[in-house]
Amino acid sequence: xxxxxxxxxxxxxxxxxxxxxxxxxxxxxxxxxxxxxxxxxxxxxxxxxxxxxxxxxxxxxxxxxxx
Numbered sequence: 001x002x003x004x005x006x007x008x009x010x011x012x013x014x015x016x017x018x019x020x021x022x023x024x025x026x027x028x029x030x031x032x033x034x035x036x037x038x039x040x041x042x043x044x045x046x047x048x049x050x051x052x053x054x055x056x057x058x059x060x061x062x063x064x065x066x067x
Contacts, residue, residue, distance in 0.1 A: 004059045011052050019045060 022041055 001063060004063070007059070008056065011055075015045065015048060015052070018048075 022038060
């Protein structure tokens with residue numbers, strides 16, 4: 001289960017870092033040529049979160065199943 005905990009920690013850390021980097025992107029004047037890009041990236045983050053939940057369910061099923 002140590003692998004599962006490390007995996008969860010790494011995914012949580014990645015999602016947190018990824019989302020904080022793009023938190024104020026709409027207010028930035030440096031990224032005008034990337035207008036609309038933030039919505040695409042937000043969509044990708046949401047998809048990553050869905051995949052994370054799916055993987056977490058798989059780990060839960062594995063940990064609760066009998067060998």
